[in-house]
Amino acid sequence: MESVPSTQTKPQAREDTKKNALIFIAVVAILIGTIFVSLLQLQPPKVVSATGSANEFSAERALSHLKEFAVKPHPLGSIEHDRVRDYLVHSLEEFGLNPEIQKANSLNSVGRWIAGGTVENIVAKIEGTNSTKAIMLVAHYDSVPGSPGAADDGAGVAAILETVRALKEMAPLQNDVIILLTDGEENGLLGAKAFVEGHPWVNDVGLVLNFEARGNEGPSFMFETSDNNSWLVKEFVQGADTPVAHSFLYSLYKQMPNDTDFSVFKEAGLKGLNFAFGDGVSHYHTTSDNFQELSFESLQHHGEYMLHLVTHFGNVDLTQTHEGNQVFFNILGSSMITYSDKLVIPIMLLAVILFAVTVVHGYRLKKLSLLGTLAGFLVFIIGIIGSFAIGSGLWSVLTFIFTDQEWLMGTDKTVGILYFISFSIIIFAFLTILYGLAHKKIKTGSLMMGALFLWLILLAASSFLLQAGSYVFAWPLLFALICVNILIRLDEHSWKSYLVTAGFAIPAFLILSPVIYLFEGLISMQMAGVLMVLVSLLGAMLVSIFTTLKIKFNWVIPSIFLVTGLLVMITNSINLNNMPTAEHPQASDIAYFMDADSNKAYWAARQPLDEYTSNYINENVKKGHTSELFPILNWDVSYTQADLYSMEAPSVTVLSEKVEGARRTIEYQLKTNRNAEELLMESFSTMNVSQLIINGKEVELKQKEFTKESPFEFNYVLGQAEELHVKVTVNAKDSIEWMIADRSYSIPESKGERPSKYSTYGDNSYIMKTIKH
Incomplete structure (x- = not known):
């Protein structure tokens, strides 16, 4: 093990506690501010009132439809389903369209499971002036048997009705717009299957825009594209006013067994984009998925996507063929960064070269050693394992104590997020202790580069196996390596080094915070251990702070983290003990x-x-x-x-x-x-x-x-x-x-x-x- 200079010299013993406390507060403020800014992208747009401009999308106007049809469960084949079907047909007729009902015996085979039923798709068309191909707006109008389906997928259907109304107020588009309200989605994507197998208009479709929900609030997230999405993604960014999309989560979604109607269209070779909002998963498929609980902002976001993208794609040539895929992600609100996946490997190689240069730089200045870097890598692995164990262990204890509320803990947004915050703060306490101990034997530079070596491994793996998600590791790592080269030439105890560390950690927190938040919504706190591993990855950006910043005694900062985390967790548990309530229902x-x-x-x-x-x-x-x-x-x-x-x-x-x-x-x-x-x-x-x-x-x-x-x-x-x-x-x-x-x-x-x-x-x-x- 390498030698670390003693930290107990007289000048350091007289360290200004007040100065370090201010630095700690400044660093925490910078990081919390960064997290707050990063999550602004997850704010859906404000609702446009029913008295707004006629050619704007208004969630209030869309809600007037939702209140008519999403009042009772209306599963495939039910009497209520027929009433909803008739209402939707009549509404489209009132907008001047000529809807038809495609009735079909639809069967869908998924492995050893086969689903079937007689579906009644509602299909209509708005003729274009000189159509190249048609844009198809899709949402399913059936619900599950136990839910009114206001969000899933009443919000998508109501948004389509309001979008049709707005389109009829505008000048005609060049391309046709097909309206497809599918049936039997909840029973195995039966309506979509019937359309691609039996409706003649399927050959006219140039672009599919499918809308779904897995909760009742939150931003409408573009979470899936068809293959060779380069052109589509570029046009999406131009056409959408408030785009929210991360190709990392799209890459993960492709590995999961989840399906929507879009899966059928994609399998049939159609191009398109898939949208859904997913906060409030405790309401998903339940009796509380009603219009009273639905977020109007989420409905507004659905509709703004529809109207803006239809008008954007409505006047472009949809017959073009395009190759290649894009890496894409939000940064600073609705601003998006996109680039070709052909740049993924060069960016990875740049990171490898910069990593090697940084090691050489640090070695020459005696700020790190190869053996120490290996030891730092092992310390970070211990941090990863420990974070997983802490997250899993805390969740196991809580679910044991609150057995009857386990479902609510895993699905209620408020409960889950507060537990996530408390666990994350506790992880930072653990990492502060771990690196404080490790620094007694290993130099700060070695600890930093050891942690970043794991990031390099993750970048290399994702660049080959999960290209669309490689940006999550690439850009934070590149900025972190630049930071290390600067820190090597600074006094590690100076206020400059701490602020440089916090400043260069901003890209990591900007990129990872929304990804982790969305990932938590996708998998819930039931996988707390995995989520804490993601949190601990952010800790790699703050190693120099963990090792050297102290307020009088070594245990003060970790104690602040630990006590804060425990207080949040205990307060949340007290509130949980008073649940369920009408606002936080239990299944x-x-x-x-x-x-x-x-x-x-x-x-x-x-x-x-x-x-x-x-x-x-x-x-x-x-x-x-x-x-x-x-x-x-x-x-x-x-x-x-x-x-x-x-x-x-x-x-x-x-x-x-x-x-x-x-x-x-x-x-x-x-x-x-x-x-x-x-x-x-x-x-x-x-x-x-x-x-x-x-x-x-x-x-x-x-x-x-x-x-x-x-x-x-x-x-x-x-x-x-x-x-x-x-x-x-x-x-x-x-x-x-x-x-x-x-x-x-x-x-x-x-x-x-x-x-x-x-x-x-x-x-x-x-x-x-x-x-x-």
Whole structure:
């Protein structure tokens, strides 16, 4: 280990405590100010009133539509769904359009899961003067069974209606504008699938603008593009007034299993952009996703994107073909930086060269050593591991204490952000202690370069594997290396060195703070350990402050961080203990399962039992898994045996069975006998499915071999029909065993009214039976 000069000389012993306290306050103020400025980009635009200019988008005008159709759940096939459909058609007609309904039996295969239903897409067109290709505005008008869907996706639909109104006030655009209000998105992207497979206008589409929501507030974020997005991104930045987009999060999103209608359009080869707001995830798909809780600013942001981008792209040639992708991110509000991904590798090489030059520079001035830099790298790895452990450990303790509020802790924005802030401050206390101890043996320069070496590794990895996200590591690292070269020539205890460190850390905090905030919204505090690793990466920019800045005693600064973090965490926990409330509702659900083979029934709840669900589950309560009750679903539940209600199980009739060579083809008629909304089917035996036809339409199977451990699963929304025809071809020697079930969006008995402090994803009942032959 390298020798570190003693810090206990008489001049340093007489260090001006007041001066260091002021420096500490200044550094903290700079960094907090930077974080505040960086998050300004996440402020959606102000609402334009209904009395505003006729050719402006007004969230208030859009809300007048939302109040008409997003008042009750309107899932695919429901009676309320039909009322919403008719309202939307009538509204488009009032704007002078000629909407049509594309009705189709739509089927979508995703691995071993197949979804289906009869959808009714609403399609209309605003003719252009000399169209090159059409711009297509898309939002889905169906909701999940338990939610009015004001945000998901009523906000997108209402914004389209208001955008159509504004467009009709303007001079005609060159390009056509297609309006597509898809159906059945919540059931497996069925409406989008039907459009690309069966509507003639799909060949006219030059650009798709799709709008979604995963919460009920926050900025509308452009989170996905089609491939070869270089031209699109450049035009997006020019056309949008308040763009919010980070290619790092887009890169991460591509690695996740999430899908929207845009996934179908993208797979079909259409170009486009995907938008969503995602704060307030506790309201997502619940009864509290209503227009009273919706952020008008988020609705305004959706609409401004629509109107500005349609008018921008409406007068450009959409037939152009473009290659290459862009790196893009916000900086200082809605200002964006974009550059070609072809520059990613050169920027990485520049960072490698600058890193090597910095090491040589520091070595020559005896401010660092190669062995010390390696030791500094190991110290930073310890910091990363420790941060992950602290984050995960604190979250585990809190969820153990507040077991009944765990769902609320992971979804409520206010609760989650305050825990995030408290954990982050505690991480800074940990890093201050760690680097204070390490500095007794290792020089500051070595510790800094050791930490930045991990940043260099991350930059190299992202430059090859996650190019669109490489900027997160590239620019903070380049500025940090410049900072180190300056610090090498300064007295590490001088006020100049501290302010230089804080100043050159600004790019890292500007770039990473909004990314971490958005990432926290995406994964929630349930992955607190990962989030604290991201926070600890920012600590690499402040190593010289951690090692040398002291206020009288070494433990004062870490104590300030630790006490502040604990106070925020404790205060937040006290507030949490008084929840749920109507403003901060807790999820509550109850489901009824009936096994028609054994004549047994159960009440089950996924969430902790509350004063409402305890009306159903209060005696002989067991904790287990739905595989014990209903194998199709994958839930951990609390359950108890229930009374049998006079409800008939779905019936299955074998209409025909024919063996030809090595194949056996069986045709079934499935029927619900209680007006249930969905029919479900799962294989219980090993089989090889070579062909599947549902209601006369063949399914494109992406998997054909199924086992009991990896079964065939099928879900079809009946709507107001009662039966379903399924024709399946398997190997002649396959033994056939199916579980057939129906799902109703209601329960057989209501035992009181759920209090307003609880929201729900919807209460459902399931009846199952097995068949063998």
